[in-house]
Amino acid sequence: NAGVTQTPKFRILKIGQSMTLQCTQDMNHNYMYWYRQDPGMGLKLIYYSVGAGITDKGEVPNGYNVSRSTTEDFPLRLELAAPSQTSVYFCASSYQGRTELFFGEGSRLTVL
Amino acid sequence: TQLLEQSPQFLSIQEGENLTVYCNSSSVFSSLQWYRQEPGEGPVLLVTVVTGGEVKKLKRLTFQFGDARKDSSLHITAAQPGDTGLYLCAHFTGNQFYFGTGTSLTVIP
Numbered sequence: 001n002a003g004v005t006q007t008p009k010f011r012i013l014k015i016g017q018s019m020t021l022q023c024t025q026d027m028n029h030n031y032m033y034w035y036r037q038d039p040g041m042g043l044k045l046i047y048y049s050v051g052a053g054i055t056d057k058g059e060v061p062n063g064y065n066v067s068r069s070t071t072e073d074f075p076l077r078l079e080l081a082a083p084s085q086t087s088v089y090f091c092a093s094s095y096q097g098r099t100e101l102f103f104g105e106g107s108r109l110t111v112l
Numbered sequence: 113t114q115l116l117e118q119s120p121q122f123l124s125i126q127e128g129e130n131l132t133v134y135c136n137s138s139s140v141f142s143s144l145q146w147y148r149q150e151p152g153e154g155p156v157l158l159v160t161v162v163t164g165g166e167v168k169k170l171k172r173l174t175f176q177f178g179d180a181r182k183d184s185s186l187h188i189t190a191a192q193p194g195d196t197g198l199y200l201c202a203h204f205t206g207n208q209f210y211f212g213t214g215t216s217l218t219v220i221p
Contacts, residue, residue, distance in 0.1 A: 031207070033208075035211075042211045043155075043200070045209070045210075048207060050207055056207070058208060092154070092209075098143065100157045101145075101147075101157065101202075105152070105153055105154055106153070106154055
């Protein structure tokens with residue numbers, strides 16, 4: 001069972017570069033989320049989507065963009081990477097908003 | 113943002129000891145979830161508590177939702193090294209899950 005799949009698992013970027021973190025789920029979940037996790041800071045929501053074609057900002061959206069063209073995919077785009085974006089990024093999905101969140105294994109991004 | 117405060121932030125105990133971690137807020141919640149995150153992995157749901165005063169047990173883990181639905185606790189009996197991880201509480205509001213900062217538990221064999 002694949003669940004939520006994130007790629008890449010690790011990436012090093014130079015300041016000013018751009019990249020896309022990929023997220024795919026095979027559970028036909030409507031809700032999808034992107035979080036970042038910094039040491040001692042818990043999980044902060046970047047963007048979320050309640051269905052294909054619908055996205056909205058979370059707590060920390062600056063410097064990121066998302067799209068949701070299909071139910072399965074929810075890529076996160078980093079434009080003009082900055083050292084403050086060094087973090088571990090988690091994609092998650094849920095069938096309905098209040099139900100269990102299923103997480104991917106995370107993508108560790110370092111910006112130098 | 114509806115703040116969830118977790119305590120303690122770090123906890124290191126010997127195998128076989130008991131422990132309790134807390135999740136507190138000034139807001140009332142319709143439900144709270146507890147997740148465990150092992151190193152290098154994403155969080156995994158342990159339990160959802162819904163009713164004020166509710167107690168749920170998962171083997172050696174006991175979860176309680178406060179009567180006023182503003183706080184929750186997780187008690188582990190006879191901790192094992194396999195309990196090591198980051199314990200996170202979370203609530204769902206306005207299409208978003210908000211997470212506490214977590215309690216990092218290390219159980220020493």
